[in-house]
Amino acid sequence: MTTIAIYSNKGGVGKTAAAVNLAFLAAEGGERTLLCDLDAQGSSTFYFRVQPGIKRKARGLVKGARKVLESVKETDYPLLDLLPADFSHRKLDLEFADQKNPKTRLSKALDPLKPAYDFLLLDCPPTINLLAENIFMAADLLITPLIPTTLSLMAHQQLLDFLDAQGYRSERVYAFFSMVDGRKRLHRELIAEARARNWRLLRATIPYLSYVEQMGVHRAPVAAFAASSPAAAAYNELWQETRRLAASTV
DSSP states (O other): OEEEEEOOSSSSSSHHHHHHHHHHHHHHTTOOEEEEEOOTTOHHHHHTTOOOOOTTGGGGGTTOHHHHHHHOEEOSSTTEEEEOOOGGGGGHHHHHHTSSSGGGHHHHHHGGGGGGOSEEEEEOOSOOSHHHHHHHHHOSEEEEEEOSSHHHHHHHHHHHHHHHHHTOOGGGEEEEEEEEOTTOHHHHHHHHHHHHSSOOEEEEEEEOOHHHHTHHHHTSOHHHHOTTSHHHHHHHHHHHHHHHHHHHHO
16 A cells, blocks of 8 residues: 655645545546545545544544544545544644654554555645654655745745654655646746756646635535546646656555
């Protein structure tokens, strides 16, 4: 099983939309896929029409491996399951801090799921804390959405600096641009600036289109209700790149 974290230390960059669409496309391509919603807001859980809540709340992801297995829910789509969010996830870092080897607790909790799936995607909250460090330890790949703003680029550099300073493998981090409006000169300039840096930027970009916003109305991935749309094509390109990267980690 390959674990892919859709992670950003900055909010509002299209992280959950990417996680939902990539998970859907993985399953549509015949891969047994589990999306794990680690964000206490539960947006991925909402999109897939699943009731939030896991057995034993946050502690179910600390040392309750059997409870994690019991918490997995089927979605409306073949081969795609969801480990739903719970509001208690806001305290996961505190729960991990009380345990032995606190940076590996998430990996241990997810280990029992590995035989059942080809891909595990993590929809991660936008923070750098002990939960984030658990994610860094658990993930084979970190896929990070950027938006074409100065603050988003600054946040990404902060993430890379943190990973290097703490000894994590920053070479596993790949970024892509989200919410792109190609008509805007500033967007074009900032994307060009980012591509000039020594970052691992994917070719795929997600355009700023209403189809992505409509996910909340349809409570579904873009490809499920607008399969021929430019947004669906962009997410498919992003998934194909991500899948190739995942294959190289095996």
